[in-house]
Amino acid sequence: MPKNIRYTLLSLRDLMASIGPFALLTVALLALTYWWLNPTPPKRVVLATGPEQSAYDEFGKRYAEALKRYDIEVELLRSEGSSDNLALLRSGRADLGFVQGGTADIGFDDEDAITSLGSLFVEPLWLFYREDAAQRLRQSDTVSHLSELRGWHVNVGTAGSGVPRLFSTLLDVNRIPPGALQLSEMEQTPATVAFLEGQIDAVVFASAPESLMVQMLLQTPGVRLLDFAQSEAYSRRFGYLTPVVLPQGVVDLAANNPQQDVRLVASTTSLLASTETHPAILQLFAQTATQLHGGAGWFSRTREYPSLEHTEVPVSQEAVRAITNGPPFLQRYLPFWMANLIERMWLAMGLIIALALPLSRVVPPLYTFRIRSRVFRWYAELRDIEQRAEAQGDNEGDTVQSLLDQLDTLESKAEKIVVPLSHTDELYALRNNIHLVRKKLLRKT
Secondary structure, rough: OHHHHHHHHHHHHHHHHHHHHHHHHHHHHHHHHHHHHHHOOOOEEEEEOOOOOOOHHHHHHHHHHHHHOOOOOOEEOOOOOOOOOOOHHHHHHOOOOEEEOOOOOOOOOOHEEEEEEEEEEEEEEEEEHHHHHHHHHOOOEEEEHHHHHHHOOEOOHHHHOHHHHHHHHHHOOOOHHHHHHEEEOOHHHHHHHHHHHOOOOOEEEEEOOOOOOHHHHHHHEEEEEOOOOOOOHHHHOOOOOOEEOOOOOOOOOOOOEOOOOOEEEEEEEEEEEOOOOOHHHHHHHHHHHHHHHHOOOOOOOOOOOEEOOOOOOEEHHHHHHHHHOOOOOHOOOHHHHHHHHHHHHHHHHHHHHHHHHHHHHOHHHHHHHHHHHHHHOOOHHOOOOOHHHHHOOOOOOHHHHHHHHHHHHHHHHHOOOOOOOHHHHHHHHHHHHHHHHHHHHHOOO
């Protein structure tokens, strides 16, 4: 190997040996910070949706498709509805879930365990009834108030959906005792089949208009939608309800369906998450929510949702940033995993760098010490030879010769020392000093 290359490699070795401890310390601190902050989100999350073919089920599929591009698998956990979803979140079986306002019993204990990603959309209370049932029971084709449903057979959905609880509250304020109606709690699909076959007089849904059942019943001949003439009064009595209007012709403009504005009461549906869910997952779901629910709909205008209002639990800070400011700056130019890593570790990395910079000032003196010690360590042996020579008498020539031999051995070792050019003066000083000691010894022979 050429000497120049050898000298360069040796200098690099000394430099790396000097930097090594500080580099290892920095890497160890970064590894500890990475473990503590856990910036990398899990690759799989569980989203509690709702019954098959419900609006929750359809939205769940859209979320799963949207998060595929981030290599995150969204497992859709079908449930009975809002109340069931809240129970799944409490038990830890789901990471996120759709929960409708007023349909689930959310208490103070949930504020520490559950967080909201904002209100996504409104879900009107759809009460569909058969015209022939109204004619048979009321001698009229239309129903104007809930109090007119006495004696009807009404399906209010499963207990896990939360609709029975909401509908029971509305019956109470209308002073209708539970025994005045025949209430059933069948699932949406079998209830709709029984309703269309005339076995049930009315069905109640609390769902977004994207629900397939709602879309079908809105266009089914002989089926009418109850017009809540007192929708404003309901909203004043219950804070989680809001009056909405199904505009004339919005279902089918050509057929002018509905033929007039229909007043409804609606609650807002929020996307709730466990506080244990990774912050990056919350951020992604909140960003996806702005894309899926930010457009105009039957009951909302463009960018009206998702909203930070009408939530029954505290809103996550990740959701606040995503809804208010949109995607973070870095995510607009970098892949998600890299932007997320930098975003969640930049403060810790800055502190580590601030700590490492002062420590790095020790590296140059340490490097110099390592190089100079390669030369200076031989001065101890040289001084020992010189002191032993001064202690000898003039008649001890054999001993002087022995010291000269030791001095020759020391000189041969010094000739093999390799140092950078900037430190060669110290190497030559050692060799000159060896020569001076030899002269002193030779004068004694």
